[in-house]
Every structure is written in C-alpha cells, then in structure tokens.
Amino acid sequence: MIDAPAPAPSPRIRQSKAALVLASVSLVISLVSCGLAGFVASAADIDLLPVQSEPAEASASQVEAVAHVTLPPGTVFLAAAYSNGLETRLSAKFRIPRTGLDAFVAAGKFTAPLTPGLRAITAKHNVGGGNLWDPDTAVSVSGIEEQQPTTDGTYRSVLFNLDAPDAITVYLHASRG
Structure with missing residues (x-):
C-alpha cells in the first residue's frame, strides 16, 4: 500500500x-x-x-468637621493638612490657651481618657509633610489615643505639649477609611 x-x-x-x-x-x-x-x-x-488625593492645606473649619472637635476661643491655628480618597486623613497643629484644655477635651467627646505622659502622636502622623510638625520636641505631654472610632468611623489621636506655662500646643491626627 x-x-x-x-x-x-x-x-x-x-x-x-x-x-x-x-x-x-x-x-x-x-x-x-x-x-x-x-x-x-x-x-x-x-x-x-491614584485613589488618594495629594495632601492639601486644611482650614480650621475642616479640622473641626473631620476630627469632630471644637477649637476653643483664643486658638492660634499653626498648620493643617488634609488628604481624601480611600482614606480620609488629617493632621493639625494649633495652640490653645491652657484654660481651654478641659473644654476642648469635653467638646471632642473622645472615647479614650486624657492620659498624662502618653505620646499618641509621632512624626508618622504628619499628613502634609513640612517642618512645622515637631511633636517629638515636647518634654511634658499628655495624650489621647482612641481605640473606638466616632459614629462615622473616625479614629483620633491627640498629643498635648504642656511645656509652655500659658498655652498648650496641640497635635491632632484623624483618619477614617
């Protein structure tokens, strides 16, 4: 074949x-x-x-709205930065009169107590960068670090620099998402 x-x-x-x-x-x-x-x-x-906006300067009213705090009378706003996207992140530095500390903490309705010596804020909490964020220079501090978020899911950390006799420098960080 x-x-x-x-x-x-x-x-x-x-x-x-x-x-x-x-x-x-x-x-x-x-x-x-x-x-x-x-x-x-x-x-x-x-x-x-890109799912997160670049950090931008935040106003005092944005700080109050995002972090659910009320800035007491006499507050000197020093710096704040805000970024939004998958996460909302805000960092703020301001000075309040020493007499306004109790009112600030009460109005913020924090879910954690004010704790002497607690360094709840570090350099890593700086949303916007820049050289005004210096929480590590504070010697005498108190802080608040929430483990439970606010009703909208915002976590807050606060460091109070108590070094000056008449004013308190406040470092605030809020995040959600």
Whole structure:
C-alpha cells in the first residue's frame, strides 16, 4: 500500500494559522509593553491608579468637621493638612490657651481618657509633610489615643505639649477609611 500524499492545507487553514501567529505575537508585545510601563512608573514613583488625593492645606473649619472637635476661643491655628480618597486623613497643629484644655477635651467627646505622659502622636502622623510638625520636641505631654472610632468611623489621636506655662500646643491626627 502506498501512502497518498497529504492534501495541501486549504487557504482558510493557512489564514487561520497566520492570524493565530499574529495574535500571539501581538499579545507578547502587549505584555512586554505593559510590564515595561509598570517598571518605569514604579521606578519614577508614579501612581497609576491614584485613589488618594495629594495632601492639601486644611482650614480650621475642616479640622473641626473631620476630627469632630471644637477649637476653643483664643486658638492660634499653626498648620493643617488634609488628604481624601480611600482614606480620609488629617493632621493639625494649633495652640490653645491652657484654660481651654478641659473644654476642648469635653467638646471632642473622645472615647479614650486624657492620659498624662502618653505620646499618641509621632512624626508618622504628619499628613502634609513640612517642618512645622515637631511633636517629638515636647518634654511634658499628655495624650489621647482612641481605640473606638466616632459614629462615622473616625479614629483620633491627640498629643498635648504642656511645656509652655500659658498655652498648650496641640497635635491632632484623624483618619477614617
């Protein structure tokens, strides 16, 4: 028995194979391009899917609204930064009269007690960067660090710098999300 020669592939099969090869090459080129773009973006510290706003300066009313506090009369607002997205983050530094401490704590309805010596705020709580955030320089401090959030899910931490005799420098951090 003599084997008959294999029939020549039809033009449709040849076109299908060519299309499959081109699609495979295209897929490989696309994957390499995406990988290269991701590498360049990560090397240049570019966020390809920004879900958090850049920190921006916050007003006293934003501090009160986000952190659920009331700034007492005589408050000197020093700095505040706010960022929103998947998380809401706020840091604020202000000075209140020493006589306003009890009213500030009571109006804030904190879920944790004011604790002498507690350093509830550190440099990592600084949302906006900058050189005005210096909680580590305080010698005599008290703090509040909530373990239970407010009704809208906001966690708050506060450091009171008690070094000055007539005023208290307050470092406040609030986050939600």
